Amino acid sequence: MYIDLETPPGALVIAIESVGGVPAGILVRGSTNLVALGVRPGMSFEPTPGGWSIPPAGIRIDVTGAATWSPALPRTARLVRGPDLASRVAVARAITSRSARAGGLWPSERRSSEEPWLIRARALIDALLDGLRNDDGDRATGAALGLVGLGIGLTPSGDDYLIGMLAGLEATGHPLHGILAVAVAEDVAARTTRVGAAGLTHASLGAYPERLHDVLVAVASEAATSRDLGRAVERAMEFGATSGSDTLAGLFAALDLPAAADRSERPAA
């Protein structure tokens, strides 16, 4: 269960423990059924001395003594490009491709390939990656803004893709990471759903879900076994219906970009 509650500039997220750390999130231990407790998306909430209350649901959340977690990427998630990394990313991508559900950005035998939004998203992704490969900030940000809010579900696929992309660009120190992060956060509340806006706002500030951290750490680590990689990917994919796999699509695309040195060696067009 993942509940997003309205609050500027982002949102308060209440989730069960297995979801893992999320920016601006509170994890509830055990298998508490938040819906059964009367909590619904969009409910107003108020700060209290010991935490938060959700008056419409008659619930108080006491966070004194709660463990804390940082959504900033850990040092172990910083990546060094090379053949080993490319190999681990290829395996992670293949695992994701096998399991991604229809309805998101991954190719599917189902009807999603005909969806007009998906055709547009693919064109924008091509433009975004082209801009990033060629250090063309205008082209990259223009395409990224087109992706904001694009997609059919609670968190539009375009938003998820951009969150993963920002994580990958940050982890690899891509020179356009900063301007892309600023661009996608601008006026985001008017461009996408509350959940999408919250995710993009947090990502633009360098805050990502723990599941994304875990995938980055797994692909970064030479000591990680393929089983570790599979588990991290699998867990990330459980996030939402297609949010997890769409986020991984953006992440892997960022990790597949050529290193800065390779870009500078490319002959002029």
Added chain:
Amino acid sequence: MSPVVAGSIHRNAYRDSVELMGIAAQLEQLEAVHRAGLIMATPANLAVLAEAGLAEAAAGGAGPNDLVVAVAATDRAAADAALARATALLAAGSGDPEGARPTRPAETLGEGLGELPDANLALISTPGTYASAEAVRALKHGLNVFLFSDNVPVEDEIHLKALADRKGLLVMGPDCGTAIVDGVPLGFANAVRRGPIGLVGASGTGIQQVTSLIHRFGSGISHAIGTGGRDLDERVGGTTMLAAIRQLLADPATSVLVLISKPPSPSVARRILESVRSSPKPVVVNFLGGDPVAVIDAGAYPASTFEAAARLAVRLATGEASPADANDGSVGAVGPEMADLAAQVAVRLAPSQTAIRGLYSGGSLAGEAKIVLGAILGHDRHDQILDLGDDEFTVGRPHPMIDPRLRNEHIVAVAAEADVAVLLLDVVLGYGSHPDPAEALAPAIADAMALAITSGRNLLVVASVCGTDQDPQDVQRQERILAQTGVMLETSNARAAMLAASIAAAAAPTARPAPLVGATE
């Protein structure tokens, strides 16, 4: 005539993309509906709607947190009907009382007995916390119990089985996945012909493997009774297996008994074997990794693998076997043809590739594979056999016999492991299993093989299909799909494990060579 476009706006509606896509697909199946879409009204999505000629659907000031249902239909009435259907489906998905409700099924044991007063068995599949109470209730109504639920405390199991024993009833389980009672499959079971062989097993896929092979060998099953995995534990004492043996010995339709299990506790094994010592019917015993001498001493027939158990039972049922045919327990005996095949394919492996990775959906099949590999290769190796149906892997997700995604992820991940020579798989068919498992596995297997090749290696894949020609999935079709993918197929799990071990032995000169002692049968 151009279609009529209509739309409805659902304020602050939070639904995931899969649900929205599913509803759109249902709307498009309605007569006179040309196109339907459900989408959050973000500016980017509204632009897509406009491009698709559906802009009118969002008229009315929809914002980014509102859900727009857009429909293009032949006429206004059809469009309105589709919008109403969408509202109902959205309400049903949210648990809203306005949603459509199915006809109410029986919700209690009493209601069930009211509808079916002659029932003699209850299948219980509630969460473990509630299962014992339901089972007691069923036993008190004179019903045998098939207890699919897991997480039932062992103390409850002991109490339930003692109660059943006093009443002359059976408790199959808890955590019982497979049974065939009087021709009726329960849980995960294969479609097999009726016949003279009765099974009792503390092993779900073990029962499936033996019953399927008996069918393939031309005979059939009277009953296959699952006991639950803990029945032969010291604390439970084999109560259900003992009761089932008594029932099968008394059953005129059963002429041969097969008992299968992981090794029971020694005292329980003695009790079980004592119960068949004076049996007028031949009894085949496959306690995986168990001592064949004790079985022979009890006048029964030991079988070292599920295949050996099935083959021996069929020969006994047709009068082709005698006590002199007692299996000597030589698990892992590899014939010359298999050894030749292994040597031929092993040359395709890189020097680093010596290990076997087994990714199993069946726990008992995984256990059998470990025993076979150990017998042929010894235990001082880096082989790994994973039972992906184990609780470790299935918390909060479907069993891999139902949902192949978890195993597919592991299959592809194996491609990155430089030491893996052979990927060993089981494919289990039958009621309850995935409707087309080979089709679901084949792309992942192909991906794994291709990924290995990009790293300069050949990944060999060996598998067996546990199923029959009468299963809903059609065993021949499943085998054909796997063979076309490049999978080396064997006719049983034991033989697949033997082939994998033989390849590994041929690939690693330091490994213990596969013993050549003639045919396995």
